[in-house]
Amino acid sequence: MLASPHTLSIITTHRCTAACDHCCFDCTPDRSHPSIPVKNIHRYVEQATEIKSFKLVVLTGGECFLLGRDLDDVVSTITRNGLKSRFVSNGYWATSPKVARRRLESLVSRGLGEANLSTGDAHMAYVKPEYVKYGAMAAADLGLTVFIMLELHSQSRFDFEAFVGDPVFRPYLESKKVIIQNSPWMRFNGEKQLTYTREYVQEMSNGRVGGCSTVLKVIAITPTESVVSCCGLTLEQIEELHLGSLKEKTLGEILRGAPDDFIKVWIHLQGPDAVLRYARRIDPSIPQYDDTAHICEVCRCMYHDARVVAAVMKSPPPFMGDLMRQYVMNLAQPIAETQFETSTAAYKEVCSVNKMRKMRATAAIPV
Ligand code: SF4
Numbered sequence: 001m002l003a004s005p006h007t008l009s010i011i012t013t014h015r016c017t018a019a020c021d022h023c024c025f026d027c028t029p030d031r032s033h034p035s036i037p038v039k040n041i042h043r044y045v046e047q048a049t050e051i052k053s054f055k056l057v058v059l060t061g062g063e064c065f066l067l068g069r070d071l072d073d074v075v076s077t078i079t080r081n082g083l084k085s086r087f088v089s090n091g092y093w094a095t096s097p098k099v100a101r102r103r104l105e106s107l108v109s110r111g112l113g114e115a116n117l118s119t120g121d122a123h124m125a126y127v128k129p130e131y132v133k134y135g136a137m138a139a140a141d142l143g144l145t146v147f148i149m150l151e152l153h154s155q156s157r158f159d160f161e162a163f164v165g166d167p168v169f170r171p172y173l174e175s176k177k178v179i180i181q182n183s184p185w186m187r188f189n190g191e192k193q194l195t196y197t198r199e200y201v202q203e204m205s206n207g208r209v210g211g212c213s214t215v216l217k218v219i220a221i222t223p224t225e226s227v228v229s230c231c232g233l234t235l236e237q238i239e240e241l242h243l244g245s246l247k248e249k250t251l252g253e254i255l256r257g258a259p260d261d262f263i264k265v266w267i268h269l270q271g272p273d274a275v276l277r278y279a280r281r282i283d284p285s286i287p288q289y290d291d292t293a294h295i296c297e298v299c300r301c302m303y304h305d306a307r308v309v310a311a312v313m314k315s316p317p318p319f320m321g322d323l324m325r326q327y328v329m330n331l332a333q334p335i336a337e338t339q340f341e342t343s344t345a346a347y348k349e350v351c352s353v354n355k356m357r358k359m360r361a362t363a364a365i366p367v
């Protein structure tokens, strides 16, 4: 497969301390959820070094802190192999500033570089938003790059002002040591009906014109040890994104052996919206799917409607060659060491508290 992925995202388990409504992987504390055996996580990190373009390993889940002290050892393996590391967590372990700092000091001493935390209406039913703040502040104090993802949908009642207005926390936001980012809370198998305002759908749609930055660039490993060509929320629901099983082949063998796939290249460069739009011109019976705020929801609609790929196969786009050439030319560009710093700087610019506040005002319908 023609690809130069920069990030390996290891979904260590589908077990979690929380059971958020509409969790993308239906995670719960139940012990029957699949997890990657710890020795295999180390092995897959070692295998990642075979692919020279990898720069970063993300440890996520479910809840990756359920690995306990094994998480620290995995971070050591990542660092020893010359890769950067990031965790994604709900912050349940950060029960006080002191506890948060102690837990993170250990990870930072092993080379951890970035922290991603999440909160919002669904998360706070299980983890206090304060814990997320304690975790974020401790991480920032230890020099980590810190992002907090805030759920957003039209019925969101999360108290944004109380969250960002906390006088202890606010300086971290003002100095951009902690970056907050709204993200559409997407529909999965939850109980609550999730909707999005027209304005928010439009704003999200405008932001998708640059395509999907994840597909072919971030490779995920699922808890059942399947390799996937992106780390999208809907990755478990789109069979076409799965490349092979690590129980049968190494990571390098799977990536080298995967066929080139024009649709994925198209999604990467122009997004699933562009594929849908083109397919609708060939087959007008395909719906617009225009009530979708998250790019991965558009992608799920696109892949789950068999008419879309059928339309593209029946009448391939005349610009197919141009897109493939553009993709191959992009591959020839080396992934700069500084790329992650550059993208963090761009996020700092885009994700100000004021911008997030304005976005929430258009997205959440007041009571
Ligand atoms: S914290 Fe994340 S992984 Fe855990 S249940 Fe909630 S959404 Fe799912």
Ligand code: SF4
Pocket: 212, 213, 214, 215, 230, 231, 232, 233, 234, 235, 238, 241, 267, 272, 295, 296, 299, 300
């Ligand atoms: S838009 Fe599609 S390809 Fe991109 S991350 Fe989401 S599910 Fe994956």
